Amino acid sequence: MNKIESKDNIKYKIALSLKTKKGREQNGLFLVEGLRNIKLALDYSYKSEYLFLNEKNIDNEEIRGLIENEENSYIISEKLFENLSETITSQGIIGIFKISQTEARDVLNENTILLLDRIQDPGNLGTIIRTADAAGIKTILYTKGTTDPYSPKVVRAAMGSIFYMNILPIEDVNLLKENGYFIVSSALENSCCYKDIVVKEKFVLVLGNEANGISKEILNISDKKVKIPILGKAESLNVAIAGAILMYEYQTKSLK
Numbered sequence: 588m589n590k591i592e593s594k595d596n597i598k599y600k601i602a603l604s605l606k607t608k609k610g611r612e613q614n615g616l617f618l619v620e621g622l623r624n625i626k627l628a629l630d631y632s633y634k635s636e637y638l639f640l641n642e643k644n645i646d647n648e649e650i651r652g653l654i655e656n657e658e659n660s661y662i663i664s665e666k667l668f669e670n671l672s673e674t675i676t677s678q679g680i681i682g683i684f685k686i687s688q689t690e691a692r693d694v695l696n697e698n699t700i701l702l703l704d705r706i707q708d709p710g711n712l713g714t715i716i717r718t719a720d721a722a723g724i725k726t727i728l729y730t731k732g733t734t735d736p737y738s739p740k741v742v743r744a745a746m747g748s749i750f751y752m753n754i755l756p757i758e759d760v761n762l763l764k765e766n767g768y769f770i771v772s773s774a775l776e777n778s779c780c781y782k783d784i785v786v787k788e789k790f791v792l793v794l795g796n797e798a799n800g801i802s803k804e805i806l807n808i809s810d811k812k813v814k815i816p817i818l819g820k821a822e823s824l825n826v827a828i829a830g831a832i833l834m835y836e837y838q839t840k841s842l843k
Contacts, residue, residue: 588640588654590662594670598637599663602671602683608735615686617737620674625682626653627747635659636683641668644679653680673739686737691757695766697726698788699841701834702760702770704805705732705796706826712736713744714827715794720748722834728757730802760805763791770809771837772801773829778814781833786840794830 591599604610605618616636619625629635638660644650645662654660663671671681694700701719706712712734719727729736736745736754757763763770769787773794793809795801806812815829824832 588660588662590642591639591667592664594667598661599639599667599671602637602639602681605683606671606673606739608738611686611735611737615688616683617686617742618671618739619682619684619742620672620677620680620739621743622650622653622678622680624742624747625680628682628684628750629653629657631750633684633750636685637661638683639663639668639671639681641665641677641679647679650678650680674743687753687755689753689755691728691755691762694726694728694753694755695762695768697753698790699724699726699838700763700768700791701727701830702757702763702791702793702805703727703729703733704793704801705730705799706794707732707734707797709734709738709740710744711797711825711827713741713746715830716741716745716752716754717748718827718831719834720745720751722831722838724834724838725751726753726755728755728763730757730760730805732796761808764808769811770805771811771813772806772809773814773833774801774806774809774812775814775823776812778812781813781815781836784811784813784837784840786837790837790841792830792833792837794826794833797826 642662768789768791770791
């Protein structure tokens with residue numbers, strides 16, 4: 588197994604840059620931390636660009652078994668590893684993987700799409716991705732202003748689901764309308780109860796920004812606006828919770 592000893596090593600410098608959105612965009616790569624997440628990626632036929640192993644974990648049999656067939660595996664010092672890691676109790680392995688180069692136009696044959704409009708909180712986004720995966724939704728599109736789905740915090744919160752899905756930016760939301768999608772937006776004003784919706788074959792569910800909701804541009808092309816009744820005194824639901832209720836409601840209907 589190769590060893591990297593300098594912070595000036597080009598592979599290490601690229602990996603370090605992936606902690607920033609700019610670095611991820613420039614290199615088309617993202618960083619995955621943790622044994623379970625990396626194993627899920629490899630099992631799902633993601634090919635790692637590099638794997639970095641903390642030298643203090645070199646005797647971990649599970650990690651060694653995972654990387655023994657990976658040619659681009661490198662041992663790095665504990666200090667170098669800590670500079671890469673964003674977790675307090677790291678498992679001692681970090682992987683670098685390619686970001687999908689698929690475009691939104693390429694997935695407009697999917698029956699169900701989740702559209703995220705400027706979701707800001709990484710924890711919310713990761714939870715939404717994980718829930719969409721659990722609900723059987725395979726494609727998520729997101730507008731400009733949404734937090735980067737390949738940031739380390741989102742990847743951790745998604746708990747491996749990011750590897751099984753199309754998660755892609757969309758610049759022109761009108762493409763959805765042009766391709767025959769029935770668009771349902773979660774909104775409080777001028778909305779019907781979410782249970783009153785008849786799910787169409789080509790269906791888009793829209794979730795909006797935590798503070799400001801869905802943009803007027805998307806609301807204007809929506810076929811329906813829906814809300815979840817608030818029975819207590821809470822002002823609103825967290826977007827990830829609301830998204831879970833809506834996703835399961837409409838996915839269950841689509842399977843009937």
